Amino acid sequence: MRIILAILLASVAAFSQIVVSVNENVYKNSDKNVFLAVGASALLPGMGELYLNEKKMVRPFLWTDLGLWVVTVGAYVVGDRYVTSAHNYAVRHAGFTGKKNVSLLNTVGSYRSRSGVFGQNSSPDMNEDYNQAMIRSGKKVDEEFSNEVQWDWGSSDNPETTEHIEEFKSRMRHYRISRIVFQVSVGALILNRVVSMLDSWRIYRATSNKSFSSRVQFEPEFYDDGAALFMNVKF
Incomplete structure (x- = not known):
């Protein structure tokens, strides 16, 4: 037996x-360079995937990046226009003599005047005058801005001047919103690249095994x- x-x-x-x-997929990218793939994704999301012949994720990354660029540029342009508009409005309605500076314009919206409100009402707010506010806080009146910078929105008793300063504040508020959108979209652009880089690294590890x-x-x-x-x- x-x-x-x-x-x-x-x-x-x-x-x-x-x-x-x-399975050919486990070594189809064995001749590719992982650093080239990751670098391509860093420059333009989806290009690393395209280099590694993983085309199904190329369009999602590209369209996302394009959309984010449109939002980023748009938010920057809109924000700059709001600042310019607010500056011109302050020049026209408050006699503002300063430059287009965001920090300075925010101050212009916080105080009705630099050195005394024209036609001051009988019971003014303690912070209506910038110079008086600086003196009360122990600072010099020209510590932050030179004396050449002046503005006066007028008395708070006057509905028209109150409407003017509120419109100015509204334009500056829209600027701040557009600035937030700009910063968020820039962060999203960076995140899109990081995700694409990690995805390229993952694809390379899964498709470059020679053993x-x-x-x-x-x-x-x-x-x-x-x-x-x-x-x-x-x-």
Whole structure:
């Protein structure tokens, strides 16, 4: 019986063949450079994926980046226009003599005048006059801005002058909103690049393996005519 079994095993070994099946995806990018892929994604999200032949994520990254650039540039332009508009409005209605400076314009919206309100009402707010506010806080009146910078929105008893300063504040408020949108969109542009870089790194690691996987599966099969046995090996 042992002799017959040995003869059968020898016959199987003589007439069998081994077929090795390998998934090409695990090494299709073995000749690519991971740093080039990551760098391409840093410059333009999706390009790293395109370099690694993973095209399904190219368009999402590209369209996201394009949309964010439109929002970023748009928010910057709109914000600059609001600042210019607020500056011109202060020049026209408050006699503002300063330059287009955001910090200075915010101060102009916080105080009705620099050195005394024209037609001051009988019970003015303690902070209506910038110079008086500086003196009360122990600062010099020209510590932050030179005396050449002047403005006067007029008395708070006058509804028209109150409407003017409120309109000015509204324009500056719209500027701040556009500035927030600009900063958020810039952060999103950076995040889009970081995600694309990480995705390119992931794709490269998954598709640049030059060695076989450790999982091996043997599947013995016979030819249709039963002439021989072959082993199908899957990695």
